[in-house]
Amino acid sequence: MAADVNGKFMIGLVSNAGMGKELPALTSRNETAMSNLPLGKQNEILVSEHPYSASDMKDMFDDFITGIWVILCPFR
Amino acid sequence: MGHFMSISLALYGIEGVTPRLALKFAKHYFACLHLSITGAAYLKYLNDGDHVGDHDLVMVEIAELEEKINNGIATAFRVYNEAAGAIPWSVSFGYTTNDFGGFYHFDGQCSGDLIELKGMISFIKDVCADIAVPYGMIYKCEKVSKAFSYAAGNNMVTMCSYENSSAFKKEVPGRFQGRERYKEHLLRMVYPVNVISNKHLEIDVGGVVLKDWIGESVGRGKLEALTSSTWLWYVEADQLEDVNKSLGEAGILISWKKMEGRKRF
Numbered sequence: 001m002a003a004d005v006n007g008k009f010m011i012g013l014v015s016n017a018g019m020g021k022e023l024p025a026l027t028s029r030n031e032t033a034m035s036n037l038p039l040g041k042q043n044e045i046l047v048s049e050h051p052y053s054a055s056d057m058k059d060m061f062d063d064f065i066t067g068i069w070v071i072l073c074p075f076r
Numbered sequence: 077m078g079h080f081m082s083i084s085l086a087l088y089g090i091e092g093v094t095p096r097l098a099l100k101f102a103k104h105y106f107a108c109l110h111l112s113i114t115g116a117a118y119l120k121y122l123n124d125g126d127h128v129g130d131h132d133l134v135m136v137e138i139a140e141l142e143e144k145i146n147n148g149i150a151t152a153f154r155v156y157n158e159a160a161g162a163i164p165w166s167v168s169f170g171y172t173t174n175d176f177g178g179f180y181h182f183d184g185q186c187s188g189d190l191i192e193l194k195g196m197i198s199f200i201k202d203v204c205a206d207i208a209v210p211y212g213m214i215y216k217c218e219k220v221s222k223a224f225s226y227a228a229g230n231n232m233v234t235m236c237s238y239e240n241s242s243a244f245k246k247e248v249p250g251r252f253q254g255r256e257r258y259k260e261h262l263l264r265m266v267y268p269v270n271v272i273s274n275k276h277l278e279i280d281v282g283g284v285v286l287k288d289w290i291g292e293s294v295g296r297g298k299l300e301a302l303t304s305s306t307w308l309w310y311v312e313a314d315q316l317e318d319v320n321k322s323l324g325e326a327g328i329l330i331s332w333k334k335m336e337g338r339k340r341f
Contacts, residue, residue: 029131031251
């Protein structure tokens, strides 16, 4: 697990062999961690299974950025 | 339309289901799919975790899971069938409660296609004969892991390009304390098979109730009554886009996203 200095982004790594055990708890553990923050500081939790697929990563971040856009501009 | 590799279900509003009954349903799910349970796990809070509410999965045999459920030690759980090379599993059924960062729902995934779809429909019919399920769906997805995330609205997974990837997450209980309007007044999206109630069928679609809207034109699927209050609404794959578009524009889909003018980065 790695986190940036502001605690805004965290990255966790799981191997294929550990997916069956890790996947169900991976998101839920981060859900409980984030739920300790004020609601306004909470955001999305993303799991990428394709760290080396540029197109999959781009699709995921496109969705993420579009989500931010909607949050910032609710009345547009 | 791509080649789908997994059939999945999600059933919401199951607050009245005990862990013991959930395990009975889990076993029946595998029976409907003619598959065996090869592994099980339950969630457990950690005393020495990283944060308040930290937890982990405890892997057990199905017999031990049953014992822990009967003793009140285990609540939320997952049972699965692990085929060689399947990541994370080839078949899975999960019971999630309002603990462990979740909210009450069942999720099920299965690698496969038509035969598995029939098995899942059969399972849902049996569940609905036992308990009232206010809302749910069967959906098709290329990957089991993606389908797993979609059930809880996690990981910004979408089933189609005209779907808002984070809207459902804001609607469910849990972190965002959502209003759960999908239980009565709205639909998440429209799927190949939709579990809906009489209340959903009374939703106003441009001056017509949903039940009449479905019946007044071809290409809007067909309804099958399961109980006096629960229905299955089947929509063919080639009708899904038009049905979603119509109902999305009518404002009754939680996750509908207009495509016009939306810039892709």
